[in-house]
Amino acid sequence: MSELVPGGNMPLPGGVVTVRVPGPFDVSALITDDGGKVRGDADFVFYNQPSAPGARLDGDTLTVEPPRLRAGATRITVVVSSAEPGTPLGRLPAPTLLVTAPGGRRLARFAPPPPRQETVLLLAEIYQRAGGWKLRALGQGYADGLAGLARDFGVDVIDEPAPSPTAPSPTPPIPTAPIPATRSGSSSLSLPPAPAVPTAPPPSPDPGGFLGLVNSARAAAGSPPVVLDARLTSAAHAHAGAMAAAGRLGAEGRDGVSVHQRVTAAGYAYLTIGEHLVSGPRTPSEFVRYCLGDERSRRTLCDPACTQAGVAYVGDGRSGDMYWTALWARPLTPGDLTRTAAEVVDLTNRQRARAGLPPLAG
Numbered sequence: 001m002s003e004l005v006p007g008g009n010m011p012l013p014g015g016v017v018t019v020r021v022p023g024p025f026d027v028s029a030l031i032t033d034d035g036g037k038v039r040g041d042a043d044f045v046f047y048n049q050p051s052a053p054g055a056r057l058d059g060d061t062l063t064v065e066p067p068r069l070r071a072g073a074t075r076i077t078v079v080v081s082s083a084e085p086g087t088p089l090g091r092l093p094a095p096t097l098l099v100t101a102p103g104g105r106r107l108a109r110f111a112p113p114p115p116r117q118e119t120v121l122l123l124a125e126i127y128q129r130a131g132g133w134k135l136r137a138l139g140q141g142y143a144d145g146l147a148g149l150a151r152d153f154g155v156d157v158i159d160e161p162a163p164s165p166t167a168p169s170p171t172p173p174i175p176t177a178p179i180p181a182t183r184s185g186s187s188s189l190s191l192p193p194a195p196a197v198p199t200a201p202p203p204s205p206d207p208g209g210f211l212g213l214v215n216s217a218r219a220a221a222g223s224p225p226v227v228l229d230a231r232l233t234s235a236a237h238a239h240a241g242a243m244a245a246a247g248r249l250g251a252e253g254r255d256g257v258s259v260h261q262r263v264t265a266a267g268y269a270y271l272t273i274g275e276h277l278v279s280g281p282r283t284p285s286e287f288v289r290y291c292l293g294d295e296r297s298r299r300t301l302c303d304p305a306c307t308q309a310g311v312a313y314v315g316d317g318r319s320g321d322m323y324w325t326a327l328w329a330r331p332l333t334p335g336d337l338t339r340t341a342a343e344v345v346d347l348t349n350r351q352r353a354r355a356g357l358p359p360l361a362g
Contacts, residue, residue, distance in 0.1 A: 001106040001107060001108060001109060002107065002108045002109070003108075003109055003110075004108055004109070004110040004124075004135075004137035005110075005137060006112060006113070006137055006138065006139040007136070007137065007138075008110075008136070008137045009134050009135060009136040009137070010107075010108060010134065010135050011132060011133075011134050011135075012066075012107070012126065012132070012133045012134060012135055013101055013107075014067075014132075014133075015065065015067075015101075015102060016063060016064070016065045016101075016102055017063075017064055017066075017099060017100070017101060017107065017126070017135075018061055018062065018063050018064070018099070018100050019061070019062045019063075019064065019078050019097060019098070019099050019124070019126075020060055020061045020062075020097075020098045020099075020100070021060055021078075021080050021095050021096065021097055021098070021123065022060055022096070022098070023060070023092065023093055023095060023096075024082065024083045024084070024092055024093070025060065025080045025081065025082065025083055025092070025095055026046065026047055026080065026081050026082070026083050027046075027057060027060055027061075027062055027078065027079070027080055028044070028045060028046040028047075028057075028078075028079040028080070028081070029044075029045040029046075029052075029055055029057070029062055029064075029076050029077065029078055029079065030043060030044055030045075030076070030077045030079065030153050031043040031044075031045070031052060031054075031055060031069060031070065031073050031075070031076050032073065032074070032075045032076075032077065032153060033072050033073060033074055033075070034074050034075070036075065036153065037153060038153050039070070039072070039073075042070075043070075043073075045057050045062070052069075052070070053068055053069060053070045054066060054067070054068035054069035054070070054073070054076075055069070055076060062078060064076055064126055066126065066128070066133045074127060074128040075125055075126070075127040075128070076125065076126045076127075077122055077124075077125045077138075077153075078097065078122070078123045078124045078125065078126075079120060079121070079122055079123065080095050080120075080121050080123055081119060081120045081121070082119065086119065087119070088115075088116070088117050088118065088119055088261070088264070089115040089116075089118050089119060089120075089121055089141070090114065090115050090116040090117060090118070090258065090261050091257075091261070094111060094112070094114040094115070095111075095112070095121065095123065096109065096110070096111045097109065097110040097111075097123045097124055097137075099124075099135060107135075108135060110123065110124060110137040110139075112137070112138075112139030113139060115141050116141075116258065116260055116261060117260070117261070117264050118141030120141065121139065121140070121141045122138045122139070122140040122141075123137075123138060123139065124136060124137050124138055125138060209284060209285075210228075210284040210287075210288070210311050211226070211227070211228055211309075213284060213285055213288040214226065214288060214301065214309065217288060217292055217301060217302060218301070218302050221298075221302035222304070223302045223303065223304040224304060224307070226306055226307055226308055226309040226328065227307070227308055227309070228308070228309055228310060228311075229268065229308040229309065229310055229329075229331075230310075231263070231266040231267055231268040231310070232263065232266070232268060232308060232309060232310025232327045232329060233310035233311065233312060234266045234310070235259070235262040235263045235265070235266045235268065235310060235325075235327060236310040236311055236312040236325040236326060236327050237312035237314070237325075238262050238266075239253065239259045239262050239277075239312075239325040240312045240313055240314040240323045240324060240325040241312075241314045241323075242254065242257070243277065243279070243314075243323040243325070244314040244315060244316045244321075244323040245316075247316055247318065247319060247321075249277050249278070249279055249323070250277070251275075251277065259275055259277070259325065259327070260273065263327065263329070268329070268331065269331065269332040270329045270330065270331060270332055271329075271330045271331065271332045271333075272303070272305045272306060272329060272330040273327065273328065273329040273330075274300040274303060274306065274327075274328045274329070275300075275325065275326065275327050275328070276291055276297060276300060276301070276324065276325070276326040276328075277323075277324070277325055278290060278291070278323075278324040278326075279321050279322060279323050279324065280321065280322065281313075281322060281324060282322055284311075287311075287313070287324055287326070288301070291326070300328060301326075301328065303328060305330050306328040306329055306330050307329075307330050307331070308328075308329050308330070308331060309326065309327060309328050309329070310326070310327045310329075311324070311325070311326040311327070312324070312325055313325075345360060345361075348360060
């Protein structure tokens, strides 16, 4: 049996292969041509549409018979999402892909790096090459869920008018009905609007003059000042408390929750983020001095891209050690989304121009 790494590939035997992802996941598959685009709604296999020519889904197991795929199909991409709609995959056990041949003979296993805030993960693809079929491990995630996945595979996503909610909208779930009929060679999928980027709450109180110490160091490095954010401070306090309870430093607490998951759970959407996880200093001035004493830590504290921060420290009553978490971030704004989308289109069109293809519209 082959143990695959992201990007690794292997030939498949002729005939039927089965792909299984055990655990609290929904398995789906997208059937595409060489261009990586679906032809219509029948090319999407999921729990409410469990079969297509050459592909059949039964619970956590997808059975694929490549020669029976629809005409023109050269690739089938295996996708997983949480069985609980909207749940980030980082809150679940890491998914593992198991591939077997007829008779139960194991062909391959793929365990991608643990996802974080992603809600959809492309695990692998079965693709045609030189008259045969091969398996490639992927491990590519989508934090924006089905909408981001759909756009990449040629599905036109239509946003429905937003109601006036009193609470933030949840992440769009995988639909519970088949994708609507196709239009102009691609599927049309209606989704609720994406969650709005949250507005910042009032700044946090400044513990022990931390902000003045930090901004003095940033000014000396030629970086703009940061302000304290209540969401970052809340996440920092939760993580410092988790480290103190465990009696050790770590990016992940004993509860299995990482520091970045605490940030997103606090409602903070970030474009850039860095962190300091430290034990020992007794005061904010000692903490800042410690961070400035190492070149890598200094770069994080003085990163000019960051505009907001959060800091907290919690003592371990058993050992007396003090555990610190400091977070440095730049929030994600609607302007960032627009600019990033434009940059992606520009980079894509440069590659298309080199290949002699017409540009895409933004």
